[in-house]
Amino acid sequence: MIRVENLSKSFGKNEVLTNISTQISKGEVVAIIGPSGSGKSTFLRCLNVLENPSSGKILVENHDLTDSKTPIHKMRQQIGMVFQHFHLFPHMTVLENLTYAPMKAKGVKKQAAEQSARSLLHKVGLSEKESAYPSSLSGGQKQRVAIARALAMEPELMLFDEPTSALDPEMVKEVLDVMKDLAKSGMTMIVVTHEMGFAREVADRILFLDHGVLLEEGKPNDFFTNPKTERAKDFLDKIL
Amino acid sequence: MNLDFGQITPYIPFMLEGIWVTLKFVFVALIFGFILGTLLALCKIGSIKLLNWFAIVYTSIFRGTPLILQLMIFYFAIPQLTGYDISPFLSAILAFGLNSAAYISEIIRAGIQAVDKGQTEAAMALGIPYKQMMKDIILPQAFKNILPALMNEVITLTKESALVSTISVLDLMRRAQVVGSDIYRSFEPLLFVGFIYWLMVFVLSSIGKVIERRLKVSD
Ligand SMILES: Nc1ncnc2c1ncn2[C@@H]1O[C@H](COP(=O)(O)OP(=O)(O)OP(=O)(O)O)[C@@H](O)[C@H]1O
């Protein structure tokens, strides 16, 4: 589904990602964990080229995203992204937030777009909010709308960058539940998270990043009970 | 102190006609300034170095020199240079339009840059092309940030427009001077048009407030 080859990224002289290679297959759920500043967000943002990689390749179904000839808008339509701070469009209602991109970027007819938007809102439990503006929603509701907005494009792959970090504790569960359902439905997901419970329960694989290096990669059980590197041990000791 | 407004009564229609001259002038200069200002703002936030540079130099020149000097250059210097006999009204439009474009471009640039970067990223991540993102996502939000400052610019322009009286455009200000020299009294006609300027600014700022309140509804 997506293959990363020798990906490096520098901001000026500061090398943030060093030579990362990995592969994620269809239907897999991968959790990326690591200390703050280790490059997790940057890695995720390289995957849909919100950041331009300094070197290396990102192949999505054999299209190289780092190749300037690849139609990047079309590729991004297949990759949904959910941000820590939601970034809903504040001047549009919930329903418009969901229908805007399918209509404008994919040319879906209004009626069809609204129909699938409503069924997505139903899935995330927000049917009654379709005409509300984002400012009137709670954090958890906003994030569920943001997930639905990304899904409205019918992506092949979903990227999540700490989707619950900006939420009040009592709202974390409602968002994680939506993500669990999504994982069960077979969606390919890459999730940067500090929710170790979620990573352990839902992920098929853990990637541990440290100082921009992919230090460890493995099944959640192996990683959490028996980390191979000293850095991973330290990290887990601190947070568990 | 002996004020005698009776004497200006016959001249009132003549002076009131100046309202249209002033309003027409402000309106045309503003449209001109707004279009050019938007283009300049896009040059400033875009990634083409030459256009960045051009827009910055342009703004610096028009903000860094007196407006009355720019007006004089368009009215007196351009004909001398080109031989084209420019009308006072046209040279005033040019000077004011080009000048306010510089200010408006700064207002718009700041307004666009004040829109949360996350909005751009969310739109890009959804695969929305740049033009559509600007039109549907960024500019509508920027417009809300811009409106109060833009309203200020309209008001400034309305008041500063009195400068065109110096190149004998028959605006409100000029008409007051004409009447003043006709009846050998300056105070009454000046006070009269002063009141009219104040009234126009008052109406403009009221309209601005209404629009702002309308736009707030979706927040
Ligand atoms: N646009 C940028 N310009 C310059 N430096 C940046 C930029 N974005 C990130 N960095 C730097 O890259 C490094 C990695 O940042 P990144 O946000 O990827 O870390 P992270 O693992 O997501 O951290 P956190 O857990 O705090 O979100 C940091 O040192 C950060 O300062």
Ligand SMILES: [Mg+2]
């Ligand atoms: Mg991060």
